Amino acid sequence: MFSKTCEYAIRAILFIAHKSENGDKIGIKDIAKGIDSPEYFVAKILQNLGKQGLVQSQKGPSGGFYLDDSCRKHSLADIVKAVDGQKIFSGCGLGLKQCSETRPCPIHHEYKEIKKRLIAMLENAKVGTFSEELEKNLIFLKRK
């Protein structure tokens, strides 16, 4: 559904949101370990998300990544759009050049409803709202 890049992006942001809740900054190595992902690769991803204002960072000793309050209000949809673009929001499920109500593909009508739910889920899920569940180990960002 999402690109690998996007999966890492979401998991990294949620990890940072959790770990930086108290004001701490969190380094790239910890992030990579915390979400079981290739360090240099998520570094690139976060660098890009930083430019788009979806994550904060600071260089130098005691530096690292963190989220300010406005970032915590962003939704997963914002991250997905920033990384994977509009495709899953407005694209055709069978890959036609555009999704169209008047010239629908065979799965259009059903897919439209599914897409609607998916989008609703992504827009309702705010980055800042997962910390408590992460803390209590009710949800997880990696397997091992």
Added chain:
Amino acid sequence: MFSKTCEYAIRAILFIAHKSENGDKIGIKDIAKGIDSPEYFVAKILQNLGKQGLVQSQKGPSGGFYLDDSCRKHSLADIVKAVDGQKIFSGCGLGLKQCSETRPCPIHHEYKEIKKRLIAMLENAKVGTFSEELEKNLIFLKRK
């Protein structure tokens, strides 16, 4: 959602289902044109689907691709599984190594429901049931 390969596969099969309803066989060039896809690439895809018994073909003059009755009963889910594997059926939406009810990722519970609907859609959609709508131009397999 699906790989490009899978999108072409579904569109090609539905095109063949439609065009071969009357017993005709349909050549790869017509298929490629009919679904606006790269000819050699769909040829490879169909070759693979043929090995898996999801499409019939015949070599030589007046040969081409077609579907027998049992193939028309296959669902889109069968095609997706044959091409993209189990990932969208049982994988984790955030890319964790396995989806797990007891160690869920942050989107697990909502995603589970969405996935359920998606799977239901793919399993209910039988290859043979789209011909009439295609014939009447109520649904489409390409844009231009």
Added chain:
DNA sequence: AAAATAAAAGATATTTTTGTCTTTTATTAA
């Protein structure tokens, strides 16, 4: 001010996906 730290930036490498071309094999029609 100097040394240490950590992200940013940029270059490079690998793998996977997507796409193309050529040769071979099977089949049919003339």
Added chain:
DNA sequence: TTAATAAAAGACAAAAATATCTTTTATTTT
């Protein structure tokens, strides 16, 4: 039975996604 046809098979190419490494810049601590 020969020539033409069309898919199968295999080799090759290009592009995109994923991953890694090195150098630079900013910042902090000593």
